[in-house]
Amino acid sequence: MGLDFSVVPGFADALLLGVLWTIAITVAAAVLSFFGGILLAVIALYAPLLVRLPFRFFAWLFMGTPLLLQLFLIYFGLVELGIDLPAFVAGVIGLGLHFAVYNSELIQTAIVAVDRGQMEAARTLGLSRGQALVRVVIPQAVRDVIPPIGNNMIALLKDSALVSVIGVSELTLSAQLAIGRTYRPFEFYAVAAVLYYFINLGMEAVLRRIERRTQLSR
Amino acid sequence: MTETRPFVEIRHAKKSYGSLEVLKDINLTVDRGEIVAIIGPSGSGKSTLLRAINDLDPLTGGEVILDGTQVNKALPHRQYEKHINQMRQQIGMVFQHFNLFPHLTVRDNVVMAPKLLKGISEDAAQKLAEEQLAHVGMLERIDYYPSQLSGGQKQRVAIARALAMKPKLMLFDEATSALDPELVEEVNQVMKTLAQEHMTMIIVTHEMEFAADVCDRVIFMDGGVVVEEGPPTVVFQNPTQPRTRDFLRKHLSQYEKEK
Ligand SMILES: Nc1ncnc2c1ncn2[C@@H]1O[C@H](COP(=O)(O)OP(=O)(O)OP(=O)(O)O)[C@@H](O)[C@H]1O
Numbered sequence: 161m162g163l164d165f166s167v168v169p170g171f172a173d174a175l176l177l178g179v180l181w182t183i184a185i186t187v188a189a190a191v192l193s194f195f196g197g198i199l200l201a202v203i204a205l206y207a208p209l210l211v212r213l214p215f216r217f218f219a220w221l222f223m224g225t226p227l228l229l230q231l232f233l234i235y236f237g238l239v240e241l242g243i244d245l246p247a248f249v250a251g252v253i254g255l256g257l258h259f260a261v262y263n264s265e266l267i268q269t270a271i272v273a274v275d276r277g278q279m280e281a282a283r284t285l286g287l288s289r290g291q292a293l294v295r296v297v298i299p300q301a302v303r304d305v306i307p308p309i310g311n312n313m314i315a316l317l318k319d320s321a322l323v324s325v326i327g328v329s330e331l332t333l334s335a336q337l338a339i340g341r342t343y344r345p346f347e348f349y350a351v352a353a354v355l356y357y358f359i360n361l362g363m364e365a366v367l368r369r370i371e372r373r374t375q376l377s378r
Numbered sequence: 379m380t381e382t383r384p385f386v387e388i389r390h391a392k393k394s395y396g397s398l399e400v401l402k403d404i405n406l407t408v409d410r411g412e413i414v415a416i417i418g419p420s421g422s423g424k425s426t427l428l429r430a431i432n433d434l435d436p437l438t439g440g441e442v443i444l445d446g447t448q449v450n451k452a453l454p455h456r457q458y459e460k461h462i463n464q465m466r467q468q469i470g471m472v473f474q475h476f477n478l479f480p481h482l483t484v485r486d487n488v489v490m491a492p493k494l495l496k497g498i499s500e501d502a503a504q505k506l507a508e509e510q511l512a513h514v515g516m517l518e519r520i521d522y523y524p525s526q527l528s529g530g531q532k533q534r535v536a537i538a539r540a541l542a543m544k545p546k547l548m549l550f551d552e553a554t555s556a557l558d559p560e561l562v563e564e565v566n567q568v569m570k571t572l573a574q575e576h577m578t579m580i581i582v583t584h585e586m587e588f589a590a591d592v593c594d595r596v597i598f599m600d601g602g603v604v605v606e607e608g609p610p611t612v613v614f615q616n617p618t619q620p621r622t623r624d625f626l627r628k629h630l631s632q633y634e635k636e637k
């Protein structure tokens with residue numbers, strides 16, 4: 161039995177929808193992981209111990225356990241506590257928080273590395289510590305870690321395939337459904353891989369644009 | 379009981395880092411509109427004293443009073459933060475290394491604080507930026523980022539940024555020390571303009587000629603104390619203290635050699 165890609169066009173709509181869901185979940189989770197990462201970094205650096213400790217535990221949990229397990233926990237586990245999230249929302253939260261923790265590690269290091277003179281200049285003008293962080297220190301820290309955060313976002317895109325297991329009909333699940341109907345795993349997985357690759361290229365292009373835009377502000 | 383107090387008053391200022399006494403009971407007053415230079419060898423405590431005035435480096439003893447209000451008031455933390463932010467809005471500071479905000483344009487460097495702290499409108503901010511940048515001769519670079527400016531230009535923008543808060547007092551900590559020699563003059567020129575406008579200024583400097591030229595009074599510090607103070611003509615030409623003479627001999631001869 162040879163390969164036969166002629167079955168693929170019949171599932172073009174389903175695959176395209178899968179691509180759109182993959183993009184949607186990736187973008188939503190990326191936004192959550194970005195702002196969540198900043199928030200977690202600020203908490204880790206500046207919150208009182210009693211706030212910091214539970215968040216440390218949370219970070220450890222998200223870094224030290226499989227993402228797949230986290231998705232199960234959020235989607236299936238929380239139901240027992242009466243929190244019944246739609247699969248898409250559970251997927252965004254799981255992916256978003258997982259990568260927020262990784263982004264927060266990067267941002268923490270970058271915040272500490274911002275020249276002390278920046279905080280001093282801001283405080284000298286009369287800004288409070290919080291204002292100085294928000295207006296002066298954090299924007300520079302974030303700017304400094306755009307490339308590694310970008311790498312995390314590419315990893316996020318690839319890991320978004322995991323949300324297929326909780327039933328979000330993104331690209332991987334769409335391919336699996338098509339395979340279930342045609343028994344053509346190679347063709348559909350290969351097509352899915354190519355589609356992921358193109359989404360990846362698109363993301364990299366966006367990231368490069370953002371990097372270029374921040375070039376002058378160094 | 380009425381008394382006319384000096385504009386800036388530093389009383390019994392003390393500062394220690396552990397067992398190292400950096401400021402040993404400094405007393406200093408500055409009148410409104412007066413321009414004071416602080417000179418002295420490296421490590422004598424000039425920066426520490428300057429940075430104590432706006433509480434960037436808090437004193438371990440003594441008080442700083444600006445226009446009748448104590449800057450380093452003993453207050454509960456929250457109240458103190460409010461108070462000090464208020465006071466700092468009235469005290470401009472210019473750093474050796476400029477400390478411009480690299481992620482903001484020249485315009486936003488100048489108006490970020492006034493917009494945030496005084497709530498001025500977009501229009502007023504634009505006007506303020508133009509006015510302050512014109513003042514330091516940097517108007518045509520309003521849309522640039524700091525990374526696109528020379529050191530002298532950066533420092534002029536930093537001065538405009540400080541002035542945009544309309545401070546009562548300006549502090550300069552070796553504003554020209556990090557500049558290439560050919561860029562020093564443009565910054566000195568801006569400071570001279572401020573002097574003509576009777577801005578009250580305290581200037582830490584290594585440039586004796588500039589101090590002699592611009593300042594009303596020179597303060598020579600060494601080892602955390604004020605060794606000698608007086609009008610530049612007196613301090614530079616007829617210093618009474620041996621330590622001052624020593625210091626000037628080194629620095630003036632260095633200046634002569636450069637010429
Ligand atoms: N954060 C600090 N911790 C410990 N010692 C400090 C600290 N800051 C300053 N010092 C010490 O305080 C003394 C005075 O320092 P300061 O920076 O005020 O000197 P300065 O007169 O400004 O010297 P320079 O001309 O080199 O700028 C120095 O001996 C310095 O080592």
Ligand SMILES: [Mg+2]
Pocket residue numbers: 424425426551
């Ligand atoms: Mg100094």
